[in-house]
Amino acid sequence: MAETPFSVQPVGAPGEQHAGLRERKKVATRKALGVAAMRLAIDRGLENVLVEDIAEAAGVSARTFNNYFGSKYEAICALGFDRAIRIGTALLERPADEPLWDAIMAAVMSEYGSADRALGEEWMAGIRMVTGTPALRGEYLKVQAMTQSSLADAIAVRAQLGPGAAMFPRVLAAAVTAALQAALEAWLHADPPTALAPVIRRSLRQLADGMMQVLPPAPAPQAGDSG
Amino acid sequence: MAETPFSVQPVGAPGEQHAGLRERKKVATRKALGVAAMRLAIDRGLENVLVEDIAEAAGVSARTFNNYFGSKYEAICALGFDRAIRIGTALLERPADEPLWDAIMAAVMSEYGSADRALGEEWMAGIRMVTGTPALRGEYLKVQAMTQSSLADAIAVRAQLGPGAAMFPRVLAAAVTAALQAALEAWLHADPPTALAPVIRRSLRQLADGMMQVLPPAPAPQAGDSG
């Protein structure tokens, strides 16, 4: 099987190298289904793809497809879902003494930094379909929600805060996700097509500049108030 | 038919009083379907409710149900969806000279401020089901997304910003929505049950305190750059 430029790791722990043939096959099947679903939907049109087609393209039965995904929409967004999880783990793996904003920037760019020119056409068509097709909206929102919660969890681990700031990781993660989303849309509609990475970098830096004043490097819960 | 404590206005403009029997009937049917779906799902269990049941409870045919909603999940979340829209319009209707944070607080409380003890059991059961049932997750995320974009649009209208801050309304709306969501969850899991309004107020005020430093009351585009 040819190497694809998408995720290799499953949803689980990031460090697991070897987990037996069973696990590796399951991961491979999941990825094959996700890639097949995405590819078929892109060049055939979403509503002209049956679950049966995706299963066939991945070399499994239609029944097995539904052992992995609850719908074809879920399969199409599976790659994005896994990426959302990797962003969080990437943030956790940044050096602990790195400033939070730099770490967030690095974690995000680890997923979006080189996806730009490498895949080109197909990547862009995929993003366009996933964000622009009404039938996929629910699933795409799940991807965004996962990005948010994954980021929030990692932020909470990095910067342990006073009890009055329990809400902070979620709010910051929501802001970062919103900025990332805005960057993606700006890139999609850029009339002279441009590179994605700088757009995201600018977007996140702008957010960071605006919020830096709120975030002193030391964990100082100013409005300390029990929840 | 008895007065229900939910929305009366449709999705459309807020001021329209009279629009002919046709329009009023459509609005009534939509609301009847939404309420019936919610009520049936609450006390019978989501998977024990067929589209047919909802339609019957609302006094229309099953086929008509699908003229209004694309799925029973959509019907169940329709009330929340309409509320999301009303929050944005409420923000637009606040006095123009009111500080932004006060206006946001007022707009949010106009929807969540009195919903607490008025409906009691049913309201809480509904929130619990909508936020806790996996099958409803996609639809609920659409409600959140609508809250976000509705707020963002209103914020953009109120505080006209320099071109360097085009992202600001969306980020602020995302932060507000995240804080609101956190408040709802805290309220849901409060062991001695408590009133909802104060929880939301505290949550939004905490967010405002943290962000106030970013938002000087005067629109001062720091990166002064025209057109």
Next chain:
DNA sequence: CGGCAAATTTGCGCGGCCCGCAAATTGAGG
């Protein structure tokens, strides 16, 4: 290697959903 237990895949079948279509019904306006 041989063989057993657990996990996974697969075919089958059913109930339900979603939607296009055309006929019937209902509101709007002369």
Next chain:
DNA sequence: CCTCAATTTGCGGGCCGCGCAAATTTGCCG
């Protein structure tokens, strides 16, 4: 009353999601 447009309704069909049980594959131990 009569006409037109909007809405509702029944019908039919394709597809989906899933429970079930048989068949296959994998892990493991002697």
